[in-house]
Amino acid sequence: xxxxxxxxxxxxxxxxxxxxxxxxxxxxxxxxxxxxxxxxxxxxxxxxxxxxxxxxxxxxxxxxxxxxxxxxxxxxxxxxxxxxxxxxxxxxxxxxxxxxxxxxxxxxxxxxxxxxxxxxxxxxxxxxxxxxxxxxxxxxxxxxxxxxxxxxxxxxxxxxxxxxxxxxxxxxxxxxxxxxxxxxxxxxxxxxxxxxxxxxxxxxxxxxxxxxxxxxxxxxxxxxxxxxxxxxxxxxxxxxxxxxxxxxxxxxxxxxxxxxxxxxxxxxxxxxxxxxxxxxxxxxxxxxxxxxxxxxxxxxxxxxxxxxxxxxx
Amino acid sequence: xxxxxxxxxxxxxxxxxxxxxxxxxxxxxxxxxxxxxxxxxxxxxxxxxxxxxxxxxxxxxxxxxxxxxxxxxxxxxxxxxxxxxxxxxxxxxxxxxxxxxxxxxxxxxxxxxxxxxxxxxxxxxxxxxxxxxxxxxxxxxxxxxxxxxxxxxxxxxxxxxxxxxxxxxxxxxxxxxxxxxxxxxxxxxxxxxxxxxxxxxxxxxxxxxxxxxxxxxxxxxxxxxxxxxxxxxxxxxxxxxxxxxxxxxxxxxxxxxxxx
Ligand SMILES: Nc1ncnc2c1ncn2[C@@H]1O[C@H](COP(=O)(O)OP(=O)(O)OP(=O)(O)O)[C@@H](O)[C@H]1O
Ligand SMILES: [Mg+2]
Numbered sequence: 001x002x003x004x005x006x007x008x009x010x011x012x013x014x015x016x017x018x019x020x021x022x023x024x025x026x027x028x029x030x031x032x033x034x035x036x037x038x039x040x041x042x043x044x045x046x047x048x049x050x051x052x053x054x055x056x057x058x059x060x061x062x063x064x065x066x067x068x069x070x071x072x073x074x075x076x077x078x079x080x081x082x083x084x085x086x087x088x089x090x091x092x093x094x095x096x097x098x099x100x101x102x103x104x105x106x107x108x109x110x111x112x113x114x115x116x117x118x119x120x121x122x123x124x125x126x127x128x129x130x131x132x133x134x135x136x137x138x139x140x141x142x143x144x145x146x147x148x149x150x151x152x153x154x155x156x157x158x159x160x161x162x163x164x165x166x167x168x169x170x171x172x173x174x175x176x177x178x179x180x181x182x183x184x185x186x187x188x189x190x191x192x193x194x195x196x197x198x199x200x201x202x203x204x205x206x207x208x209x210x211x212x213x214x215x216x217x218x219x220x221x222x223x224x225x226x227x228x229x230x231x232x233x234x235x236x237x238x239x240x241x242x243x244x245x246x247x248x249x250x251x252x253x254x255x256x257x258x259x260x261x262x263x264x265x266x267x268x269x270x271x272x273x274x275x276x277x278x279x280x281x282x283x284x285x286x287x288x289x290x291x292x293x294x295x296x297x298x299x300x301x302x303x304x305x306x307x308x309x310x311x312x313x
Numbered sequence: 314x315x316x317x318x319x320x321x322x323x324x325x326x327x328x329x330x331x332x333x334x335x336x337x338x339x340x341x342x343x344x345x346x347x348x349x350x351x352x353x354x355x356x357x358x359x360x361x362x363x364x365x366x367x368x369x370x371x372x373x374x375x376x377x378x379x380x381x382x383x384x385x386x387x388x389x390x391x392x393x394x395x396x397x398x399x400x401x402x403x404x405x406x407x408x409x410x411x412x413x414x415x416x417x418x419x420x421x422x423x424x425x426x427x428x429x430x431x432x433x434x435x436x437x438x439x440x441x442x443x444x445x446x447x448x449x450x451x452x453x454x455x456x457x458x459x460x461x462x463x464x465x466x467x468x469x470x471x472x473x474x475x476x477x478x479x480x481x482x483x484x485x486x487x488x489x490x491x492x493x494x495x496x497x498x499x500x501x502x503x504x505x506x507x508x509x510x511x512x513x514x515x516x517x518x519x520x521x522x523x524x525x526x527x528x529x530x531x532x533x534x535x536x537x538x539x540x541x542x543x544x545x546x547x548x549x550x551x552x553x554x555x556x557x558x559x560x561x562x563x564x565x566x567x568x569x570x571x572x573x
Contacts, residue, residue: 048421073423084418086323088330100319101422145418
């Protein structure tokens, strides 16, 4: 559905996107994750034919964005970073205008308008002026605008930014629902958003892709590592020394005070050394109170990938 | 071209839901109304004096030309007043969409940049025409109480419309070059001032350059229309200037994409 090959974009001499390639299949919901200035908006603007790439090729819904922009535009719904709303219009007249320039008319337009008002829960404000809407409703009208012509592909640039927690959840629910019959790429720097809505994550930093996987795979073990947490009743120095000696354990850190402490252990995935960890604690006569597999959080992975270490050229 | 119509309608509606159009039109009608009143007043006084003189000296009352004295002056005055009004009509055409980000909607919709440029041009032109047609009521007063020639009135309005088309196109172009409405308005006003009064400079330079400068003077081309002369060379001047500005606007809109 979306095929990006060796995409680069320069603003003057500044390279905002450098040689990015990815593929998104029909029906996928993909999160485009990255810190500020990573190049997310730039990439999305190229996907939606807002501006041309400096180099590389991009095809969306089977059409090249450079050779066939009209065909792409007809099939893509785009929610820009700032919803493109005309404050002096009512919700209904605005959506009807958008529908018309997307090529709808007559009964079909009216039908789709009603459908999209219902789907984005904006029917109650249909005759309000956009200028008077709350931020949350403006965001929804922005989404409605992207949906009105029933596009196959949705490109959503930070769809939940500036919303309150309740509305964030509602918009995520809506995106999940839309994901059932659309191909979606959404950008964000909020990590839970990705685990909540996306089947796959592309992490981009400084214009380059640094990782690409499912949220589960990313969190459970980066590069063959695994992480467990144990709670032990025993002298912490000795426990630390004993644990570090076990073969396959990469790193141990302690946490908490008193005689009962929690230890975070990073270990190799193969072979399974959890038994050896348990045996070592028990054989030393300490109390093993709890053991669980914890996995790296998406935040940690994100930071690990986007803060220099090995990423810089 | 159906998309141009959608752009046109949206733009036109937005003029009339915001106070801008009303304020500009009311201001224009008030100012040109004052000029009309003063012109008419002095015409009446003058004809009265003529009549008294004629009676005194037992002469025939000389024919006073209302076309020359009122209508021609009215059109010349109106053409200058529109200079102050038009920048307020054109300033937001593109700059506002750029500033608010709605341009992203237009650029990512299946419409061409020409359709956007044309739709916006005609919307602003329509507001302008509505504005000058408000003065038909003044002129019709003359037709009710007298019998002036019709031709100079028709050519005067035609001249105003052509000159307006050119100014709207230039104003739109400048609006496409900036995100700031004030700069767009001031830029349009300044450009038009130069094009209006450049004619005065023609006397100070050599004959060749003088002729070119004279040709560029908007005022030079308007005077004939106010006199009741419809000369196709003047029409060509205004229209080609308008087309050229629209073409440049199209180029600017295209390249705005490159700058992101
Ligand atoms: N029109 C432009 N001209 C020059 N530089 C630009 C332009 N647009 C973006 N940039 C630069 O390109 C880089 C990437 O910007 P982009 O907006 O794509 O980042 P982003 O990932 O969307 O960031 P954010 O999360 O803050 O929205 C930034 O360094 C930005 O300053
Ligand atoms: Mg962005």
